[in-house]
Amino acid sequence: MVKVGIVGGTGYTGVELLRLLALHPEAEVVAITSRAESGRRVDDLFPNLRGHYELAFTEPDVQQLAACDLVFFATPHNVAMNLVPQLLAAGARVVDLSADYRIRDAALWSRWYGEPHASPELLAEAVYGLPEVNREKIAGARLVACPGCYPTSVQLGLIPLLARGLVDPDRLIASSASGVSGAGRQAKIDNLLSEASDSFKAYGVSGHRHLPEIEQGLSDVAGQSVQVTFVPHLLPIIRGIHSTLYAQLHGGDTEDLQALYQAWYANEPFVDVLPAGVFPQTRTVKGANRCQIAIAVPQQRDTVVVMTTIDNLVKGASGQALQNMNIMLGLPETMGLQQVGLLP
Numbered sequence: 001m002v003k004v005g006i007v008g009g010t011g012y013t014g015v016e017l018l019r020l021l022a023l024h025p026e027a028e029v030v031a032i033t034s035r036a037e038s039g040r041r042v043d044d045l046f047p048n049l050r051g052h053y054e055l056a057f058t059e060p061d062v063q064q065l066a067a068c069d070l071v072f073f074a075t076p077h078n079v080a081m082n083l084v085p086q087l088l089a090a091g092a093r094v095v096d097l098s099a100d101y102r103i104r105d106a107a108l109w110s111r112w113y114g115e116p117h118a119s120p121e122l123l124a125e126a127v128y129g130l131p132e133v134n135r136e137k138i139a140g141a142r143l144v145a146c147p148g149c150y151p152t153s154v155q156l157g158l159i160p161l162l163a164r165g166l167v168d169p170d171r172l173i174a175s176s177a178s179g180v181s182g183a184g185r186q187a188k189i190d191n192l193l194s195e196a197s198d199s200f201k202a203y204g205v206s207g208h209r210h211l212p213e214i215e216q217g218l219s220d221v222a223g224q225s226v227q228v229t230f231v232p233h234l235l236p237i238i239r240g241i242h243s244t245l246y247a248q249l250h251g252g253d254t255e256d257l258q259a260l261y262q263a264w265y266a267n268e269p270f271v272d273v274l275p276a277g278v279f280p281q282t283r284t285v286k287g288a289n290r291c292q293i294a295i296a297v298p299q300q301r302d303t304v305v306v307m308t309t310i311d312n313l314v315k316g317a318s319g320q321a322l323q324n325m326n327i328m329l330g331l332p333e334t335m336g337l338q339q340v341g342l343l344p
Contacts, residue, residue: 001026001027001028002026002027002028002069002070002329002331003028003030003067003068003069004021004027004028004029004030004068004069004070004071004072004325005029005030005031005032005033005064005065005068005070005071005072005092006018006029006031006032006033006071006072006074007033007060007065007071007072007073007074007075007079007080007083008033008034008073008074008075008076008079009032009033009034009042009057009074010034010036010037010045010057010185011074011075011184011185011186012181012184012185012313012317013074013097013313013317013318013321014032014074015046015048015049016313016314016317016318016319017072017074017318017321017322018032018042018046018049018052018053019048019049019318020314020318020319020322020336020337020339021322021336022049022052022053023336024322024335024336025335025336026331026335026336027325027336029053029055030055030067030068031055031058031061031064031065031068032055032057032058033057033058033059033060033061033065034057034058035059035060037057038056038057038058038059039056039057039058040056040057041053041054041055041056041057042055042056042057045057060083062083062086062087062090063090065087065092066087066090066091066092068092069093069329070092070093070094070095070325070328070329071087071092071093071094071095072094072095072096072097072321072325073094073095073096073097073098073100074097074098074318075097075098076098076184077098077099077100077113078098078100078113078115078118079098079100080094080096080098080100080101081100081101081117081118081119081122082118082119084096084100084101084119084122084143085119085122088122088142088143093141093142093143093328094142094143094144095129095144095146095321095324095325095328096126096143096144096145096146097146097317097318097321099113099148099209099213100117100145101122101123101126101143101145102126102128102145102147102148102151102213102216103123103212103213103216104123104124104126104216105123105212106120106123108212109123109212112207112209112211112212113209122143125142125143126141126143126144126145127141127143127144127145128144128145128147128217129144129145129146129147129320129321129324130147130152130155130156130217130320131270131320131323131324131327131333132156132159132265132268132271133155133159133217133220133221135327138324138327138328139327139328139330141328144324144328146317146320146321146324147213147217147316147320148210148213148316149178149182149241149310149312149313149316149317150174150176150178150208150210150214150230150232150241150243150316151210151213151214151217152291152310152315152316152320153176153241153242153243153291153308153309153310153316154174154176154214154218154228154230154243154245154308155214155217155218155221156271156291156293156308157243157245157293157306157307157308158172158174158218158245158247158306159218159221159264160260160261160264160265161247161257161304161306162218162221162222162226163221163222163264164255164260165222165250166249166250166255166257166304167247167248167249167250167304168247168248168250169218169219169222169224169225169226169227170225170226170227171227171247171248172218172226172227172228172229172245172246172247173228173229173231173245173246173247174214174228174229174230174231174243174244174245174246175231175233175243175244175245175246176230176231176232176233176241176242176243176244177200177232177233177234177235177241177242177243178232178233178234178235178240178241178312179235179237179238179239179240179241179282179312180196180234180235180236180237180238181238181239181312181313182241182312182316183234190234196234196236197236198236199234199236200233200234200235200236201233201234202231202232202233202234203232203233203234204231204232205231208230208232210230210232211228211230214228214230215227215228235282237282239282239286239287239311239312239313240282240283240285240286240309240310240311240312241282241308241309241310241311241312241316242280242281242282242307242308242309243307243308243309244305244306244307245305245306245307245308246303246304246305247303247304247306248302248303248304249297249302249303249304251302257295257297257304258273258276258295261273261293261295265293269333269334270289270290270291270315270319270323270334270337271290271291271293272290272291272292272293273292273293273294273295274292274293274294276296278294279294279307280292280293280294280307280308280309281309282309282311283341283342283343283344284309284341284343285309285310285311285314285315285341286311286341286342286343287311287314287339287340287341287342288311288314288315288319288339288340288341288342289311289314289315289319289320289322289323289337289339290310290311290314290315290341291308291309291310291315292308292309292310293306293307293308294306294307294308295307311341314339319337322336322337323337
């Protein structure tokens with residue numbers, strides 16, 4: 001049984017980790033931290049976990065966390081980068097769900113997050129935790145940076161096209177929409193039911209923090225610089241991301257794109273390429289660690305459209321983090337992650 005610690009267990013990604021780990025046959029959560037809720041029982045704050053945990057929240061303690069086989073950070077940005085160096089020095093392995101180690105360039109990170117990076121020496125070591133790209137590196141990593149929700153949905157949709165050089169890397173468009181849980185559990189007026197319900201809006205149009213992560217990952221796959229116009233939107237739902245991606249095909253004959261995607265992801269347990277003419281919906285991936293993908297070339301012109309859906313809290317966050325844990329600890333990758341999407 002592997003021993004797991006969670007730093008920052010009171011947000012949506014933290015409770016989602018607890019939900020998934022509660023039924024993981026080889027993992028036991030032995031420490032969960034929260035300065036604000038220290039001393040309070042986990043199942044008091046989250047009654048859905050009654051009968052699964054006897055734990056109480058504690059103050060972060062490096063010695064206690066370092067005794068774990070793996071530690072998750074389910075914290076806002078700028079928390080992990082201050083504590084992770086101490087844990088690594090003490091021999092712990094870490095999966096960070098925040099943005100602290102996703103971007104390799106410290107100056108670029110600082111530009112988007114508005115402060116100096118506290119442990120830039122670890123940025124080159126951190127492995128970007130998209131298993132469909134970096135599975136072998138993840139297996140041997142001490143520190144894994146779990147991808148963001150939007151970047152997961154965008155990258156999985158565009159990777160086959162860029163890897164095969166089939167589209168213009170400078171003319172990529174990602175129009176993505178997320179449920180309100182993507183903004184976190186903290187109180188915000190924009191996330192109130194009366195504000196978000198019966199409405200649909202764009203935000204972060206001039207620049208969103210996930211953009212450099214998206215461009216970095218896609219540039220790695222393409223082997224050259226990639227430029228993406230990324231526009232996120234807020235959906236009046238709780239969970240789910242739908243990304244509609246547009247790319248310009250190079251002239252001349254192109255491959256059978258449906259066959260390309262089916263072959264590319266044929267052995268990926270958490271990517272489902274839908275049959276031609278079937279398009280993904282957020283509700284069919286709700287609660288599941290799964291990305292569904294559809295591809296089309298409308299009117300047989302030179303623009304290819306790729307549609308992806310994920311649950312932003314599962315494949316977009318905690319489920320993918322658990323997938324990384326399984327790989328790092330030599331467990332079956334699908335262990336504890338075979339939940340079927342919820343309907344209705």
